[in-house]
Amino acid sequence: MKKIAMLLVLFVTATNLYSQELTKDQLKTKLAEHTCECSNSKEMTKDNYELNLGLCILEAVNKYQSSVEKYYGKNYISKIEEIGGDVGETMAGVCPDLLIKIFQNSQEQSDSYSSEEDETINGTFVNTNEDGFLYVNVKEASGKSHKFLLLDNFDNSYLVIDNVLKSKDKIKVSYYVAELYNTKTKKYENFKVISDIEKE
Numbered sequence: 549m550k551k552i553a554m555l556l557v558l559f560v561t562a563t564n565l566y567s568q569e570l571t572k573d574q575l576k577t578k579l580a581e582h583t584c585e586c587s588n589s590k591e592m593t594k595d596n597y598e599l600n601l602g603l604c605i606l607e608a609v610n611k612y613q614s615s616v617e618k619y620y621g622k623n624y625i626s627k628i629e630e631i632g633g634d635v636g637e638t639m640a641g642v643c644p645d646l647l648i649k650i651f652q653n654s655q656e657q658s659d660s661y662s663s664e665e666d667e668t669i670n671g672t673f674v675n676t677n678e679d680g681f682l683y684v685n686v687k688e689a690s691g692k693s694h695k696f697l698l699l700d701n702f703d704n705s706y707l708v709i710d711n712v713l714k715s716k717d718k719i720k721v722s723y724y725v726a727e728l729y730n731t732k733t734k735k736y737e738n739f740k741v742i743s744d745i746e747k748e
Contacts, residue, residue: 575615576638582608583635584643592650598736605635633734640731651728666722666743669694673717676708680731684708684742686721696723697739704745718748 570578586604609616609624609631620627640647671694674685682698698708707713722744730737 569618570612570615572619575612575619576634577642578612579605579608579616579631579635580638580642582611584639584646587646587650588643597650601636602632605632608635630734636729637731637734647729666724668720668722670718670720670748673713673715673719675715682708684721684745686719694721694740696721696742697726697728699726699739699741700743702742702744704747705742707745707747708742713745713747720746720748722746 583601583604586607587601590600590604592600606628609628616624616631620631624631669686669688671686671688674687674693676698677683677685684696684698686694686696688694698705707719713719721742723740723742725738726741727736728739729735
């Protein structure tokens with residue numbers, strides 16, 4: 549009889565532990581962990597990473613549906629963009645290596661294009677600023693301003709990193725447009741990524 553009572557206590561305790569509700573932060577972490585694990589098993593390329601990430605997020609949402617409904621409502625599908633943003637932001641801390649891998653894979657595909665296909669702008673160096681990443685601000689002769697993201701390693705990157713460029717220096721910037729996840733806006737956005745800088 550004592551054994552049966554002990555088993556019942558253990559069963560109830562285990563059930564209570566299992567059924568404890570997740571906080572929203574815990575839920576986001578669980579969703580991110582599942583999405584990371586799912587995404588790691590897939591080949592991420594520039595063409596398919598959005599689709600694969602979306603499928604993995606949906607798979608994670610289905611796994612934790614009751615908690616998702618609690619924090620995002622019964623009609624959580626209408627908030628899938630918000631959920632995706634929360635998961636994407638949390639993934640940066642849970643599996644940063646995966647995000648780097650996705651970027652590298654997409655970069656390898658971009659490298660298949662010749663540098664002649666990069667766009668170029670001639671202008672005046674204004675300054676740099678940091679906001680998670682390093683940005684280079686350039687102004688054309690027409691007065692139009694541009695903000696470039698320093699993301700890749702290239703031969704002349706030292707001009708920016710070592711503060712060789714001075715305000716009003718004439719430069720030529722080669723760049724390409726990349727769609728990257730912005731953790732501030734929680735959206736994928738187009739960024740002008742520098743592929744080369746030449747001081748004129």
